[in-house]
Amino acid sequence: MSEDIMKAVIDQIKSHDSIIISRHKRPDGDAVGSTKGLAGIIRLSFPQKDVRVVNEDWSDYLAFLGKEDKMPETLSGALVIVLDTGNVERISNSRYAEGSMLIKIDHHINNSPYGDLQWVEDQRSSVCEMIADLACSNPDVLKMDEQSATALYTGMVTDTGRFKFDSTGPRTMALASFLLEKGVDTETLFSRLYMEDFSFLKFQAAVFSKMKITENGVAYLIVTPSMQARHDISFESACNCVSFLDSIKGSLIYLAFIYSPSGDIRVRLRSRFLAINTLAEKYGGGGHEKAAGATVKTRAQAMALIADADRMLGEFKRSHEDLL
Numbered sequence: 001m002s003e004d005i006m007k008a009v010i011d012q013i014k015s016h017d018s019i020i021i022s023r024h025k026r027p028d029g030d031a032v033g034s035t036k037g038l039a040g041i042i043r044l045s046f047p048q049k050d051v052r053v054v055n056e057d058w059s060d061y062l063a064f065l066g067k068e069d070k071m072p073e074t075l076s077g078a079l080v081i082v083l084d085t086g087n088v089e090r091i092s093n094s095r096y097a098e099g100s101m102l103i104k105i106d107h108h109i110n111n112s113p114y115g116d117l118q119w120v121e122d123q124r125s126s127v128c129e130m131i132a133d134l135a136c137s138n139p140d141v142l143k144m145d146e147q148s149a150t151a152l153y154t155g156m157v158t159d160t161g162r163f164k165f166d167s168t169g170p171r172t173m174a175l176a177s178f179l180l181e182k183g184v185d186t187e188t189l190f191s192r193l194y195m196e197d198f199s200f201l202k203f204q205a206a207v208f209s210k211m212k213i214t215e216n217g218v219a220y221l222i223v224t225p226s227m228q229a230r231h232d233i234s235f236e237s238a239c240n241c242v243s244f245l246d247s248i249k250g251s252l253i254y255l256a257f258i259y260s261p262s263g264d265i266r267v268r269l270r271s272r273f274l275a276i277n278t279l280a281e282k283y284g285g286g287g288h289e290k291a292a293g294a295t296v297k298t299r300a301q302a303m304a305l306i307a308d309a310d311r312m313l314g315e316f317k318r319s320h321e322d323l324l
């Protein structure tokens with residue numbers, strides 16, 4: 001089934017001389033990697049085509065994958081391919097509809113279909129995996145060099161948490177192997193993706209020294225304004241501290257409370273095995289089943305949320321003793 005849709009995508013690529021490739025706003029590794037990777041594959045396979053990666057924002061973190069391109073004067077007659085973007089509001093190219101043909105390629109649940117042609121597979125680990133499959137399954141038409149393989153490998157690694165999330169399947173690993181055979185330098189890539197500033201590690205040490213755990217195993221930390229100031233950590237990067245708690249045995253719910261510059265407390269909720277989004281909703285937030293967020297006004301509200309989480313986890317553990 002996906003062979004047919006892949007063929008349809010390739011037919012559209014073949015029949016357009018101008019191709020625009022876009023992604024979602026506030027890009028991650030999969031968004032940048034898949035757009036750069038697909039553009040590289042098309043340029044190498046069809047050197048006469050005008051292929052551009054065009055977006056309206058950018059990520060410094062992923063700048064090592066190379067620059068993006070300028071918007072052409074006109075998009076009329078162009079094929080526009082949008083990658084890793086669930087709905088049109090998130091597309092980082094407000095002119096996405098000006099081409100003659102629009103293709104959506106995505107791995108999010110298809111709640112908001114768009115485009116003249118869609119290739120959406122929500123069980124895929126990443127759009128980078130899909131683009132790798134497009135090339136791997138059509139070696140007579142599509143060529144790939146080391147640079148494109150590196151871009152695609154970046155998105156696979158980041159969207160799977162380094163091949164840890166349960167979206168990582170046998171096909172993911174086969175395609176990762178296909179990319180590595182093109183010569184991806186993983187030592188350089190990982191040093192770009194996962195190195196931290198010294199000051200951030202000092203902040204991490206301070207956070208670890210303050211973490212707490214409830215009776216039933218809810219791990220949490222509270223990041224005060226003075227901790228952020230002492231380590232010169234921005235609010236946005238302080239919010240990432242929830243991931244510090246992600247591998248504590250028995251702690252299936254973990255929470256981070258980060259004081260924002262306005263005095264509110266941002267709450268980030270994470271869980272394994274049980275859903276946490278209903279708890280976030282109770283406090284005016286929301287999100288995915290196992291990764292949600294909310295904002296509370298006071299320390300007392302934060303403590304009430306922790307008590308609720310503790311009760312939930314206690315009940316879950318009592319009814320799932322086999323799991324633990």
Ligand SMILES: [Mn+2]
Nearest residue numbers: 030084127159
């Ligand atoms: Mn993705």
